[in-house]
Amino acid sequence: MSTREDQMRETWDRSFEEQIARQAYNTAPVEALVRSVSYYLRDRYSQEEQRDLHGAELGCGAGPNLVWMADKGMTVSGVDISPTALGLCRETLDKAEHGERVGSLVEASVTNVPWEDESLDVALESCVFQHLDREERTAAFREVDRLVKPGGLFVGHMLEQGHTVFDKHQGEQLADDPGTLQLEEGGSNFYLTNIGLSHFFTKSELPELLPGWTTVDPCLSQYELPAAEAEKRGYDRYLQSMLIVFAVK
Ligand SMILES: C[S@@+](CC[C@H](N)C(=O)[O-])C[C@H]1O[C@@H](n2cnc3c(N)ncnc32)[C@H](O)[C@@H]1O
Numbered sequence: 001m002s003t004r005e006d007q008m009r010e011t012w013d014r015s016f017e018e019q020i021a022r023q024a025y026n027t028a029p030v031e032a033l034v035r036s037v038s039y040y041l042r043d044r045y046s047q048e049e050q051r052d053l054h055g056a057e058l059g060c061g062a063g064p065n066l067v068w069m070a071d072k073g074m075t076v077s078g079v080d081i082s083p084t085a086l087g088l089c090r091e092t093l094d095k096a097e098h099g100e101r102v103g104s105l106v107e108a109s110v111t112n113v114p115w116e117d118e119s120l121d122v123a124l125e126s127c128v129f130q131h132l133d134r135e136e137r138t139a140a141f142r143e144v145d146r147l148v149k150p151g152g153l154f155v156g157h158m159l160e161q162g163h164t165v166f167d168k169h170q171g172e173q174l175a176d177d178p179g180t181l182q183l184e185e186g187g188s189n190f191y192l193t194n195i196g197l198s199h200f201f202t203k204s205e206l207p208e209l210l211p212g213w214t215t216v217d218p219c220l221s222q223y224e225l226p227a228a229e230a231e232k233r234g235y236d237r238y239l240q241s242m243l244i245v246f247a248v249k
Helices: 003-021 031-044 064-071 083-095 134-147 164-172 203-209 227-232
Strands: 054-058 075-080 102-107 120-126 148-159 180-183 196-199 215-224 239-248
Touching (some): 003 083, 031 064, 031 120, 031 239, 064 075, 083 102, 134 203, 203 215
Parallel strands (some): 054 075, 075 102, 120 148
Antiparallel strands (some): 180 196
16 A cells, blocks of 8 residues: 555544544445435346345445445445444444345455456445545546446445535645645544545546446535534535436446
């Protein structure tokens, strides 16, 4: 792993230790992923056939999205850079009694995943690729292209440039990587303003990252935080603007 990936591992591992101590980690599947995968499955597979599919999450964290896919009977695999997150993910799957549905849970970067070519029917990522630099993002999408079978699905969930944080800081975009901010305002919470590097995607850059795919449909999803929550973060108004990328190889 590169020095930057070592740093990412340390940062995310510390975050998961804190999240476990505060019982604050994600326990619910991400709605955007659930809906998109459900549309795909409904149109192509019977419930019986879904049991033969292999679904994976790149940057699986505590694993709620994998539990949701395992609930459908799928074999599930996860890759994450944080060993603490992976331990938690394993525990979550075991508690849900899905131990026997686990294919592979590996500690690695999404830029270099130790799985076979075309081994996945469904690949998910949520709020992971957005924290990679340009070279890493290209490598991560190359891995998606390599891992997903022809006809398989990728769903990504990532920051978009209508986001309030991007709006406020757009004058600070990195000169050599437009759309990317490096924000380190301090504090121990994991708000975008102190997480380090964040890339805010545009709809138009997605087809270039998945060349040759039959469908690449980045859909806008916006959610305005309640005023009290916006105020906590130092804003009058806080719009979370995300892309849900629905892509079929
Ligand atoms: C914001 S969390 C999202 C977790 C999960 N996708 C979810 O939606 O609940 C980001 C996750 O990506 C992992 N991560 C960050 N950079 C990574 C990388 N380069 N390779 C693999 N995992 C990474 C972190 O350890 C963390 O589990």
